[in-house]
Structures are given as C-alpha cells and as structure tokens.
Amino acid sequence: xxxxxxxESHYIFVYHPKVLxxxxxxxxxxxxxxxxxxxxxxxxxxxxxxxxWLDKLAQKLDKYVEEEKIASIKYTREPSKNLRIDECVMxxxxxxxxxxxxxAILEEHGVKLKxxxxxxxxxxxxMPGGRLLERWIRTNNFSEEQAEAVxxxxxxxxxxxxNNPDAIYRPWAQ
Amino acid sequence: MSIKVVxxxxxxxxxxxxxxxxxxxxNVAECIEYVEERxxxxxxxxxxxxxxxxxxxxxxxxxxxxxxTEGLATQVSDNDQIGIIPLVx
Numbered sequence: 001x002x003x004x005x006x007x008e009s010h011y012i013f014v015y016h017p018k019v020l021x022x023x024x025x026x027x028x029x030x031x032x033x034x035x036x037x038x039x040x041x042x043x044x045x046x047x048x049x050x051x052x053w054l055d056k057l058a059q060k061l062d063k064y065v066e067e068e069k070i071a072s073i074k075y076t077r078e079p080s081k082n083l084r085i086d087e088c089v090m091x092x093x094x095x096x097x098x099x100x101x102x103x104a105i106l107e108e109h110g111v112k113l114k115x116x117x118x119x120x121x122x123x124x125x126x127m128p129g130g131r132l133l134e135r136w137i138r139t140n141n142f143s144e145e146q147a148e149a150v151x152x153x154x155x156x157x158x159x160x161x162x163n164n165p166d167a168i169y170r171p172w173a174q
Numbered sequence: 175m176s177i178k179v180v181x182x183x184x185x186x187x188x189x190x191x192x193x194x195x196x197x198x199x200x201n202v203a204e205c206i207e208y209v210e211e212r213x214x215x216x217x218x219x220x221x222x223x224x225x226x227x228x229x230x231x232x233x234x235x236x237x238x239x240x241x242x243t244e245g246l247a248t249q250v251s252d253n254d255q256i257g258i259i260p261l262v263x
Contacts, residue, residue: 045237048182048259080262085184089262103237112194113180113257114237121239131229131261 002065003058007077014058014065014073025071026169028095036165041097043118047090047111051078054090060109061092070094070102123158130154177205179256188219188258197256202233203246205256220258221246230261 004013019025026033026042033042049057054075064070075090094102099116125132128151137147161169180194189195190213199205210217222228226246233240234257240248250256 046259046262048184048262050183085182085260085262087182087184099237113182113259114255115232115234115257115259116237117232117239121242125261135261 002062010077011074012055012058012077014062014070016065016068016072019072024169024171025093026171027071028097033095033169034165035161035167035169038169039118039120039123039161039165041095042093042169043096043099043116043121044091044093045099045103045106045111046115046117047075047092047106048085048087048113049090050086051088054088057090057109057111061105064105069105123161126154127158128155176252177250177254177256179205179209179258181258185258185260188216189213199250201244201246201250202235202240202248202256205250206246231258232261233258 002014002016004015015025016023024032026038028037028041047054047057058073058075061070061073065073071093073090073092076088079086079088092102092106096116096118103114122132124130127133133151133154137150142150160167176196177198178194179189179197181188183193186193189209195209195213197205197208199208206217206220220228220231220233227233227241234255235243235248235250236254237257240246
C-alpha cells in the first residue's frame with residue numbers, strides 16, 4: 001500500500017515509499033528531469049470523480065505506482081469550494097513520452113474523459129497574471145499587499161523553474 | 175461519423191443529463207454547434223459572446239488542450255473525443 005492519507009493535507013497522495021527516502025519520482029527511464037525537461041515533458045492526466053470512486057480508483061492504481069508504471073498520484077480530499085463541480089480532482093502524473101501507456105491503465109479502470117495538462121501550463125496559470133493564481137487571490141479576498149506577496153512568492157518559486165532550465169527539478173512540499 | 179462530447183458527472187446538466195453525447199462536425203466549433211442545435215444553451219457554456227473559448231473551461235481533443243492546437247478550429251474525425259472540464263487545477 002503506497003497511499004498516503006494525512007488529514008492535514010489538502011491532498012491524498014499515492015507515491016512510491018522510496019520518495020520518503022528522498023528519491024525524486026520525477027524521472028524518465030530512471031533519470032531525473034531538469035527544469036527544462038519538466039516544462040517540456042512532465043504533466044498529468046486529470047480525472048474528476050466523487051470521493052468514494054476516487055478512493056477505489058486510487059486503490060486499483062496503487063500497484064502501478066508500486067511497479068513505477070505511474071510516477072505518482074494525488075487527489076483532493078473534498079471538492080474545491082470555488083469550482084462549479086461537486087467532484088474531487090485526481091492528478092495522475094507521468095512523462096508525456098509515457099502518457100499513452102498510463103492512459104491505457106486509466107481507461108482500463110473506467111476513466112472516460114481524456115484530459116492531459118502539462119506541468120508548464122499549470123505553472124503558467126499559477127504565475128502572476130495567470131488564470132489560477134489571480135482567481136485564487138480574488139476568491140480569498142486578499143488585500144493588495146497580501147496579493148502582491150502571493151504573486152512575489154509565485155514569481156520566485158515558479159520563476160526559478162523557467163529561468164534555470166538545466167537545473168534538476170525539485171518539487172516543493174504541498 | 176461519430177465524435178463523442180464528454181463532460182464530468184457534475185456537469186451532465188450541460189448535456190441534458192448525459193455524461194456523453196455523439197455529435198458531428200469537421201472541427202470543435204462545428205461539433206459545439208451540432209450539440210447546441212439539440213441542447214440549446216450548451217454553446218454558451220463553452221464559448222463567450224465574442225465567440226472565443228471561455229476562460230473557465232478547458233476543452234480537449236483526444237486528451238490535448240485545444241488552446242495549444244487550433245482552438246475551436248481544431249479538426250476532429252471519427253471516433254475522436256471532445257472532453258470538457260472546468261478550470262480545476
């Protein structure tokens with residue numbers, strides 16, 4: 001079992017235990033990816049579903065994570081309040097060069113809607129001016145000072161990835 | 175010719191209570207029009223008053239976000255899937 005369910009986290013994670021030993025799961029054929037490679041290749045299949053169904057799906061996908069056919073999975077504990085849906089969101093991470101094999105696994109387990117989002121696109125949406133960051137700021141009714149602090153943090157964290165393409169990519173805690 | 179439009183369960187009211195419907199068209203825009211003729215109101219969920227893709231939805235053809243292909247002009251063919259989700263990430 002490699003499902004990590006810590007109530008204090010917004011997400012429930014499915015990742016290989018070796019991640020706990022410091023092994024980075026963002027790899028392709030055993031090699032860690034640089035920031036540039038992450039922007040080019042890394043991404044996730046997006047799966048929407050009710051929590052109970054996602055819990056069952058996570059249990060079925062668990063073995064593929066253990067076998068390292070799927071890099072990692074995370075899904076929301078409950079539907080986000082600022083979305084127009086009642087479903088939770090599962091993200092199934094993999095390298096684009098392996099996404100067809102991962103999709104075949106998902107399809108075999110009942111996922112119908114095919115939705116791939118690259119990590120680059122997600123990061124762009126979380127950069128200052130990006131659709132997701134600006135919506136998040138509005139939703140939380142931040143003061144302009146707080147909003148600027150949030151933007152600066154995003155600029156620094158995500159900007160590093162865009163500005164240092166040859167550095168090994170390091171995910172941050174969530 | 176059959177192309178499927180698929181939405182998540184919580185948006186099935188967009189498709190008159192269904193999670194997927196068949197449609198016809200040479201591109202995404204034509205498929206949206208096809209569905210609109212049968213389910214009035216569908217188009218305005220996807221396209222704004224300027225005829226552009228709404229900011230709060232993501233449309234995929236066979237998994238690929240059409241913002242990175244040709245947008246609403248992205249071509250489709252038999253057995254393709256047009257997936258639609260809200261902006262969730």
